[in-house]
Amino acid sequence: MKVWRVGHSTALDNGFPSGPYTAKGMPHADYDRLRGMGFSHCDDRHPSPYADPALRGIDTTERCGFDSREALNAWFDGWTQALSEAGCVVWEYEVPDWAVRVGEFGQCVFMAAEAVETGRHNFAPEQLALFA
Numbered sequence: 001m002k003v004w005r006v007g008h009s010t011a012l013d014n015g016f017p018s019g020p021y022t023a024k025g026m027p028h029a030d031y032d033r034l035r036g037m038g039f040s041h042c043d044d045r046h047p048s049p050y051a052d053p054a055l056r057g058i059d060t061t062e063r064c065g066f067d068s069r070e071a072l073n074a075w076f077d078g079w080t081q082a083l084s085e086a087g088c089v090v091w092e093y094e095v096p097d098w099a100v101r102v103g104e105f106g107q108c109v110f111m112a113a114e115a116v117e118t119g120r121h122n123f124a125p126e127q128l129a130l131f132a
Helices: 028-033 035-040 069-075 080-085
Strands: 002-008 062-066 088-094 100-102 107-111 116-121
Touching: 002 069, 028 035, 062 069, 080 088
Parallel strands: none
Antiparallel strands: 002 062, 002 088, 062 107, 088 116, 100 107
16 A cells, blocks of 8 residues: 655654654754644644544554645645754555554554655645635
């Protein structure tokens, strides 16, 4: 299964690209750019793995990701410029189906040790909606 994840381009968390919420190993200046994101994502549209009834938590051997690029884009809508400026990129992985659990809104958790990197992409500039 293909999995997409936002992670820092250089900072690692137990040998895996550090995510924007834990921010382990990220330079303080990069983390400061993302401070408000955690608070803005404390809603029903952004459940933590523990609040997502389909996931029922996350193990220390797992990492968060998404089952599609579209789900990742929707989750981080409005934050891609800050993520890019903070040194985060979109990582693509191939993960065996048995090593992935998919929850609401395309969020998933996957076993980091089973993930094989297949791509790495910068965030595309966000287009402003002229007629929303």
